[in-house]
């Protein structure tokens with residue numbers, strides 16, 4: 618993998634941590650970003666003790682101005698980021714009958730605004746350098762209107778659309794764009810789910826799938842392919858058939874015990 622440097626948001630756990638660890642093992646200097654600094658420091662120490670290079674940046678992507686400023690600063694210090702991966706995200710399932718703005722505002726801010734801010738932070742610098750790869754971690758939930766996850770699905774669909782569109786603008790600039798649509802992955806985000814997670818992967822397995830393909834700069838990385846294909850096929854049905862199909866999907870466990 619020819620990334621000299623890479624910045625990954627949400628590197629304190631799950632897929633972000635797995636991807637960062639693997640990149641560092643392959644010789645990439647990784648910039649680990651998230652809110653939980655002790656977890657980032659522990660990963661950085663592990664990477665350094667294995668002979669790799671890692672920096673830690675405390676970052677709350679919901680604070681988009683500081684996120685952009687931090688990424689620009691690290692880009693200048695490190696001599697140019699080759700890969701920026703907007704991976705930070707939170708999940709939340711709420712039946713729309715219990716939907717309140719207070720319950721989803723952080724999700725919208727983190728998953729959409731935070732991801733877009735991350736991806737835009739050094740985009741012009743990458744274009745000037747004619748080198749860079751912008752990657753966003755979306756979800757299979759972006760591909761069809763599954764019940765119970767309207768805000769999550771919308772935040773991820775917005776991210777997917779953003780990436781698909783800027784990929785066209787950036788053709789010929791040397792800046793690549795990739796959108797990742799994972800199905801279920803066993804991470805902190807899904808640890809509380811009691812219902813079965815079909816075809817679920819471990820986060821290291823997901824990272825291996827991502828890194829096996831990332832170097833070829835694909836428009837999308839979808840896994841499991843059967844799940845993303847079914848989601849797309851269902852979404853393409855006429856609305857009455859689509860609704861009937863999606864209402865047969867199990868609704869996810871709800872997270873509404875937040876006092877909002």
Ligand SMILES: NC(=O)c1ccc[n+]([C@@H]2O[C@H](COP(=O)([O-])OP(=O)(O)OC[C@H]3O[C@@H](n4cnc5c(N)ncnc54)[C@H](OP(=O)(O)O)[C@@H]3O)[C@@H](O)[C@H]2O)c1
Pocket residue numbers: 626627628629630631632633650651652653654656676677678679704705706707708727754755756757798799800801802803804805806807820
């Ligand atoms: N697990 C799945 O089944 C699945 C499926 C499809 C897509 N995804 C997506 O994959 C991405 C990674 O999630 P994961 O499954 O690996 O879950 P995870 O282990 O919970 O990791 C989420 C990461 O995002 C970070 N994060 C959350 N809010 C943040 C904020 N405001 N600012 C900065 N960092 C923040 C967390 O770090 P801190 O708490 O330390 O800030 C953590 O490192 C997410 O975008 C998620 O939506 C997951």
